[in-house]
Amino acid sequence: MTKTLFSPAPGTQSPLALFAGGKSVTREPGDLFTWPIITEEDEEATLEVLRAGNMSGTDVTRKFEGEFAEWMGVPYALGFNNGTASLLAAMFGLGIGVGDEIICPATTYWASALPVYSLGGTVVFADIDPMTLCLDPNDIERHISSRTKAIIVVHYLGHPADMDAIMAIAEKHGLKVIEDVSHALGGLYKGRKLGSIGHVAASSMMTGKSLAIGEGGMLTTHDQEVHDRALAFGHYERYTEEIPTASLKRFAGIPLGGFKNRMHQLSSAVGRVQLRHYDRRCAEIRKAMNHFWDLLEGVPGLRAHRVDESTGSNMAGWYGNHGLYRAEELGGVSVTRFCEAVRAEGVSDCQPGCNKPLHSHPIFNEVDIYGHGRPTRLANSVRDLRQPQGSLPVAEGIGRQVYFIPWFKHYRPEAISEYASAFRKVSEHAAELKVADSGDEENLGGWNFFHPTT
Ligand SMILES: *Cc1c(COP(=O)(O)O)cnc(C)c1O
Numbered sequence: 001m002t003k004t005l006f007s008p009a010p011g012t013q014s015p016l017a018l019f020a021g022g023k024s025v026t027r028e029p030g031d032l033f034t035w036p037i038i039t040e041e042d043e044e045a046t047l048e049v050l051r052a053g054n055m056s057g058t059d060v061t062r063k064f065e066g067e068f069a070e071w072m073g074v075p076y077a078l079g080f081n082n083g084t085a086s087l088l089a090a091m092f093g094l095g096i097g098v099g100d101e102i103i104c105p106a107t108t109y110w111a112s113a114l115p116v117y118s119l120g121g122t123v124v125f126a127d128i129d130p131m132t133l134c135l136d137p138n139d140i141e142r143h144i145s146s147r148t149k150a151i152i153v154v155h156y157l158g159h160p161a162d163m164d165a166i167m168a169i170a171e172k173h174g175l176k177v178i179e180d181v182s183h184a185l186g187g188l189y190k191g192r193k194l195g196s197i198g199h200v201a202a203s204s205m206m207t208g209k210s211l212a213i214g215e216g217g218m219l220t221t222h223d224q225e226v227h228d229r230a231l232a233f234g235h236y237e238r239y240t241e242e243i244p245t246a247s248l249k250r251f252a253g254i255p256l257g258g259f260k261n262r263m264h265q266l267s268s269a270v271g272r273v274q275l276r277h278y279d280r281r282c283a284e285i286r287k288a289m290n291h292f293w294d295l296l297e298g299v300p301g302l303r304a305h306r307v308d309e310s311t312g313s314n315m316a317g318w319y320g321n322h323g324l325y326r327a328e329e330l331g332g333v334s335v336t337r338f339c340e341a342v343r344a345e346g347v348s349d350c351q352p353g354c355n356k357p358l359h360s361h362p363i364f365n366e367v368d369i370y371g372h373g374r375p376t377r378l379a380n381s382v383r384d385l386r387q388p389q390g391s392l393p394v395a396e397g398i399g400r401q402v403y404f405i406p407w408f409k410h411y412r413p414e415a416i417s418e419y420a421s422a423f424r425k426v427s428e429h430a431a432e433l434k435v436a437d438s439g440d441e442e443n444l445g446g447w448n449f450f451h452p453t454t
Contacts, residue, residue, distance in 0.1 A: 118242025
């Protein structure tokens with residue numbers, strides 16, 4: 001922990017821990033933040049697979065898929081080795097190919113969009129809504145061209161995107177919708193499961209995520225042909241002439257994508273156990289997280305990033321949860337400086353920023369990955385669809401308006417109130433932080449999400 005040498009006003013002693021005051025958080029966290037929750041049940045399930053020498057089969061995975069599909073409320077679920085592979089297969093499943101464009105929010109993890117390059121397609125980014133941090137439905141239509149095939153929706157940091165508006169735009173323009181549910185599995189939008197609303201959904205289940213099974217991804221859809229195409233793409237052992245979609249039958253035996261993307265059965269076994277407990281564990285997380293924000297209601301500079309659960313929506317497991325920051329209510333103190341003071345109070349994972357805006361990375365501007373002689377993003381395009389700085393202002397500025405908050409896995413009001421006190425105290429003493437505030441860096445945040453453990 002760093003402490004600045006100078007106190008805010010000479011001769012006064014600040015209560016802020018940053019200036020040598022007492023810390024707000026004094027308790028040991030114990031297992032308050034531990035995730036995933038692993039019990040003997042998970043251990044037994046994996047040992048069973050190991051002892052049977054069954055790591056590379058598909059029988060456990062198929063059971064997991066069946067249970068997952070039922071839980072999601074869709075007819076088809078297909079397991080993958082990771083979420084990125086399930087997104088690529090979802091794109092292929094919809095028939096996205098050479099020269100096609102997808103629209104994706106600029107604020108997300110790269111895997112929401114980047115796999116489209118492997119299909120000869122490309123991406124156009126749209127801006128996000130500053131309150132939901134998800135794709136802004138009002139910024140979709142200006143990006144649609146005759147080559148647009150699909151809209152990627154990310155339920156970012158657990159918050160459901162505005163699906164009614166997005167599905168209506170898709171329908172109007174004959175586009176498909178891919179839900180990336182990596183942050184929000186189990187969440188609801190007006191009573192409907194996230195991942196069951198669009199034409200296809202894909203999700204990461206790597207260990208840092210909300211539904212954490214090891215490494216794994218899951219594709220879900222109502223559409224048999226999308227499922228069959230995704231299977232034909234990267235599941236050679238299941239791509240046989242038994243495949244129901246007639247157009248795929250005669251190529252059976254070798255995967256069309258040239259990929260091998262099956263889920264490791266140790267992950268499938270963990271997934272089956274985790275899924276059984278998931279809704280109950282998420283309910284406790286929601287109770288804890290909502291309690292945290294209830295304690296901070298009305299505190300200057302701070303706003304919750306959450307949904308009104310009375311509408312039938314929720315944030316499931318609150319993956320990667322952030323708070324919204326309003327510097328103007330705190331005398332212009334930067335979020336970077338604010339977080340420094342909160343960390344000093346004993347909240348070690350309070351970092352500023354979120355995912356940096358993807359359209360500003362060289363891979364979407366300059367890089368010629370496959371030797372086309374021009375940037376891969378434009379390799380099969382008839383126009384220059386790169387997006388300069390200034391074109392997606394919300395995504396470009398959002399890093400200065402968000403910060404990580406603790407991810408409580410248990411409802412323990414005494415402990416949670418210590419963490420809330422840390423944020424409240426720093427807000428109350430924000431004026432003192434103007435000293436030595438060197439401001440925020442441009443493009444605050446990261447290309448990859450780190451997974452804080454507090
Ligand atoms: C983690 C993540 C992915 C990729 O999943 P992996 O399992 O890491 O391959 C895709 N989209 C989003 C939004 C993610 O957070």
